[in-house]
Amino acid sequence: MNFMEYNFRAIEQKWQTYWLENKTYKTDIRNDKPKFYVLDMFPYPSGAGLHVGHPLGYIASDIYSRFKRQQGFNVLHPMGYDAFGLPAEQYAIQTGQHPAVTTARNIARYREQLDKIGFCYDWDREIRTSEPDYYKWTQWAFIQMFNHYFDTTLQKAQPIASLVSHFETKGTEGIRAHCSEELSFTADEWKAYTEKEQQEVLLNYRIAYLADLKVNWCPALGTVLANDEVSEGLSVRGGHPVEQKVMRQWSLRVSAYANRLVSGLDTLEWTESLKETQKNWIGRSEGAEMKFFLKDSDVEIDIFTTRADTIYGVTFMVLAPESELVKVCTTAAQTEEVEAYLDWTKKRTERERQADRKVTGVFSGSYAINPVSGTEIPIWIADYVLAGYGTGAIMAVPAHDSRDYAFARHFNLPIIPLIEGCDVSEESFDAKEGILMNSGFLNGLTVKEAIQKTKEYLVEKAIGRVKVNFRLRDAIFSRQRYWGEPFPVFYKEGMPYMLDETKLPLVLPEVDKYLPTEKGEPPLGRAANWKTEEGYPLELSTMPGFAGSSAYYLRYMDPGNDKELVSRTANEYWRSVDLYIGGTEHATGHLIYSRFWNKFLFDLGLVCEEEPFRKLINQGMIQGRSNFVYRIKNSNTFVSLNLKDQYETTPIHVDVNIVHNDQLDLEQFRNWNPEYRTAEFILEDGKYICGWAVEKMSKSMYNVVNPDDIVERYGADTLRLYEMFLGPLEQSKPWDTNGIDGVHRFLKRLWSLFYRDGKSMLNDEKPTADELKILHKTIKKITTDIENFSYNTSVSAFMICVNELYSLKCNKKAILEPLVALLAPFAPHIAEELYHLLGNSGTVCDASFPKHNEEYLVESVINYPVSFNGKVRFTMSLPAALDKAEVERIALADENTQRFLNGAAIKKVIVVPGKIINIVC
């Protein structure tokens, strides 16, 4: 097939068909090649389809995959769908349409859009989390978590059976297991427990466990949510209010892995900011746990503090309203007041509590004794102390903690400063610096020394211990929804049991409606025969969104395996993801859960790498760029941007797809909306220029750009190059179609080096030194740019290269052939066409990636800028071979130098060979 001009539609269609028919992107284990695993965060297939923001990361990973393949790696680059989720279910509730139907339709649409962009995915490995043969392994992993506990000494998961045998011989003595609550019983007591009691005890240790928890309940969605699915008291999906509620729910003991989740970060090539986000979320803090005693009683109140050094400044204690000690500490006289306060706090939603930071609290009536100073201090109850963190009780040091300070001021409690020279008359002194005073044996020490000394003292006197606390909470794993993985769980006497693995997958049943039952049970309560063969009822909740995405990268290694999640052979070959590209929004959700899940499987010896994602790149968000027209008040007349100030106008969003380079297509505008059929315009220079603003990309702003439309108009290669040209990959930027003509022009110009006026321009002439220099400079630049994910500068390097070859009228195969191989990762369609035009067969995907030759890059002459006191005045060309002294001598002798010196004395001359000459005078 010959093309008169760059006919991208025909070219792209031709090669997409070829790649499909020849299974160009099929991947298998190849022991003769090193592997490389490139992964995109798989999408949730929403009804809206892809907009131009979605492919940004996919294009970046595609370029890298193709690059690695051309360098001789066996590249695994799969794609699939995170197909369970709320939107399909909400849609089902409204329409009665089964979520599987909408999901399948959306996937088909996604696939069609993805195919048009020419990605090198191995679609034979596609997975969908909502397919039973996939979620079988999600259910299977859950069973393993149920059957294991976390040994805190070994810092790894162990079979629950070994815990049971320990209980049988020694009870809880010497148990080092991560648990919800510290238990204590003997072997005999254990044996005396009923089956039900034993099961209840074991739930306290299991990695997947059922417990009564204070959860985030979202009434509008009718389900509980994990902490990362709630932001500022509202659900992340939908923005509905969330309240706190105690419910019996499945949870994953993610917190057991907190230590390893923090330390593992050091082994990863992630950005510092992402590691920092995870560290903050996990929230490791080193401190001390300390025992206070209730006055005249042996009731013990444990507190956690990171400022053990401030012990002499404790002037009161505070309990969280939910603390079990509240009842114990409340005196008869205070009961009424305390109960009124508890009632009030219970009614407050999380959102109200966060929005309204008024100081509130109530005195319990009791006093505690400071274990170090022996001072008597009042015990208060206040909701600024959280039940879920530390021990739910604090020692308050108003002089050195701003929250305690506000509280002390409000209730007129004493404030004792402990740092020499600090001023606490207006605010607390929170900094961890200074010299201690008013602090008994700690006086004269620095804060750091005092913290250490206090910790030693606590241990010595047995009134406390060194403790590391984590902010990370266990992940709530139940959702009261339909469209998710069913739990492989049945109930016997109210206790949960796992289905036998041979019964997996437990397939999601049909229901008549996707709503809770009349009794308020989740939708699965509507399913007929939702019980085991033996008649035991099955779990009614389903798993959350992150369940299916937690181990999907493993499944891609061996997607068809019906015996195992992944075979040992496949896992040992592909190991872990070498490059993972996706958005930062998953920093505290998916990326924590996946790491946890993988570490658990690693502990069981089922996967060979402890960390799933070695290198991770976050592509920036593509924001919308909206266009506006300006309607003159009370008329149907629109005035162009630069004339609008002469009138009283209202800005109106206009569909960006009928605006080109900020110029409105008047005809399309009139047809866009019947209201504008009769619109009149006041133009500038015969054009209507629109205003613009950067906003979120959304339908209501009419700024959604569909990649299909871009492909239709310019071709996939232009879309790919343009998305990369837009700016640095990791930076957020607005989508702005202005400028796309530039990269399209580049491809046309490249084409014209090969083919012009209907005939081939190619020749076999020997390249000149200049041409070789252009080529090799480009090879070098592109190679380092790809390795640094600096794709925007790659595209400009290609433009420079083609512009230079164009002005040299270079149509030599010897230059153009390597150039095509170099461009192939970025613009595979045109590269494939040109590769064949050059007489090659097979696919450009296997053309080896060119290597630059430094010999061609040697400069013989250098254009030295000569500056005086750092200010450049003129340049001079000198042979590159000259050494420092010679350059200096020639430069000083130059008449220009004498002119700019103008008689001044030279103090110093700096010569950086190959760079610059600077004369100080």
Add this chain to the structure above:
RNA sequence: GCCCGGAUGGUGGAAUGGUAGACACGAAGGACUUAAAAUCCUUUGGCCUCACGGCUGUGCGGGUUCAAGUCCCGCUUCGGGUACCA
């Protein structure tokens, strides 16, 4: 509040401490064309100058250096994350 990023022409952006503004868009002028599109050529940070050329310039104020967009200190401001976490 705390943590992490940014701030460079009309616009997107380039620049291992070494000629700021590469590359591209837009704009202006020109060639070709009946015209448009496409293509090609020229100019394009600001100010002064007929010109040669000069001055100025990377959010603000200091500093280090022969030399700072780049390093250090102090601010302003815009994003993102996170929060009564003791």
